[in-house]
Amino acid sequence: MEDKKIYIFDTTLRDGQQTTGVDFSVSDKIVISEALDKIGIDYIEGGWPGANPTDNEFFLNPPKFANASLTAFGMTRRAGRSSANDPGLSSLINSSASSVCIVGKTSAFHVDVALNISKKENIEMIEDSIKQITKSGKEAIFDAEHFFDGYKLDKNFALECVRAAYKSGARWIVLCDTNGGTLPDEISEIVTDVIKVVPGENIGIHAHNDTDNAVANSLAAVKAGACHIQGTINGLGERCGNTNLISLIPTLVLKTEFKTNIKKENLKHLRTTSNMLNERLNRSPINQSPYVGEYAFSHKGGLHASAISKDPSTYEHIDPRIVGNTRNIVISDQAGRANVLSQLEDLKINVSKETVEKIVSLVKEKQFEGYSYDGALASFEILVRRELNQIDDYFILNRFRVIDERRWNAKGKLITESEATIDIRVNKEEKMTVANGNGPVNALDRALRKALVSFYPTIDNLRLSDYKVRIVSSDKGTGALTRVTIESRDEKSNYWSTIGVSTNIIDASYNAIHDSITYKLYHDLNVKK
Secondary structure (H helix, E strand, O other): OOOOEEEEEOOOOOOOOHOOOOOOOOHHHHHHHHHHHHHOOOOOEEEEEOOOOOHHHHHHHHHOOOOOEEEEEEEEOOOOOOOOOOOOHHHHHOOOOOOOEEEOOOHHHHHHHHHHOOHHHHHHHHHHHHHHHHHOEEEEEEEEEOHHHHHHHHHHHHHHHHHHHHHHHOOEEEEOOOOOOOOOOHHHHHHHOOOOOHHHHEEEEEEOOOOOHHHHHHHHHHHHHEEEEEEEHOOOOOOOOEOOOHHHHHHHHOOOOOOOOOOHHHHHHHHHHHHHHHHOOOOOOOOEEEOOOOOOOOOOOHHHHHHHHHHHHHHOOOOOHOOOOEEEEEEOOOOHHHHOOOOHHHHHOOOOOOHHHHHHHHHHHHHHOOOOOOOHHHOOOOHHHOOOOOOOOOEEEEEEEEEEEEEEEOOOOOOEEEEEEEEEEEEEOOOOOOEEOOOOHHHHHHHHHHHHHHOOHHHHHOEEEEEEEEOOOHHHHHHOOEEEEEEEEEOOOOOEEEEEEEEOOOHHHHHHHHHHHHHHHHHHHHHHO
């Protein structure tokens, strides 16, 4: 099986949404899916069309992928309906997705208790649904829910379900360890048995991490003959999460003989993608995460440091640069260099070795102040271009003032109003404007763009699409350092993220807005040139 290709299916945008505290916006889904496509993921599950407004909007205007197949998720037709007249199935087929993944029961217990239908009808629901999808010209994928528990309970029925899906035209039959309780040796044995019924090149694995074995279970499945792995970035998912693709992908590519469509050179994007997701979710990265964590290749002084200096493989299983990370001898000034070089390469900015060291030092200074550029690459680009004298000050701030007023209006309704006044200088010309907004940041943004639009007309096309706040130094209470990340977009649906840090949330917001406008003006004016 080692010469067979393994396909990677990402479910972050759907399974990851099941994580407690996670609620993706449309802009989140766009940015995350584009990062996944950049890595070279084969399938990106965008969500469930028809289930909620966010997924509906995402599928109405999805990103254009270079590598991945956009996949819609749903379920088999409902009992008592024909597949042609099932609204849920129709919404999947009519979506912009090129492939459709449907979940169906394969455990006799769940068919009896949850669906309250006969085994025969359950199998017919699977067959009819898969045939309806393939008839539409879309690739059909079947998630066999509760498969491993169902196999242990009633092996013949579980196998009959997956056989029905395969014979009806499903490209992939994905065996789901839905409650995450199966261990690697069991996975191996059961997958070996399944491929006697369905070819291994059509079998996938969807593992949950309830015993902390999701990655091990996925590797056991492919070793036994499966050729498709489902998982999420950073292992997001309900309960204990899903297979962590950030750990699985480099293990698969670097540690096994299996082939994938993910190029080795694309592994450098893993750390940036992992950190970007954490930033968007306002989560602190786990420093000891395999491959991408801050401490994954960190060594203290003494014997380890001495050995590393002579032979890095003594305590490092791979070169950290491969996955976008860096070796860190705790007192070393080289931490972060590989990540900076990777980002400079993405921006197509060529600099000398001496300049790289200056930029690394500058980034470390900003990180000490509370900045984090993995989720705000536009601010990183501005920082670098300023250091290289490649970017202008398009305007100078003289002062701004923001007023919030909470009062009862004439109709007796309690309202809160925000007003911002801003005074700037552009090309030696002073300009002062006032604007109202549905909050202090919105008012400040409106006032600033109102002041600038006569000088830079394209500013009128700039919109703030997302706004996130994170407390960096929570031990200081209300006096804590605040990090604001703003996502902006223009009329061409280009998205970029910027960051601002301050003990004052309005000041931090202004810094992020300032970077956003500067980024747009730099690219607008340079394109015109």
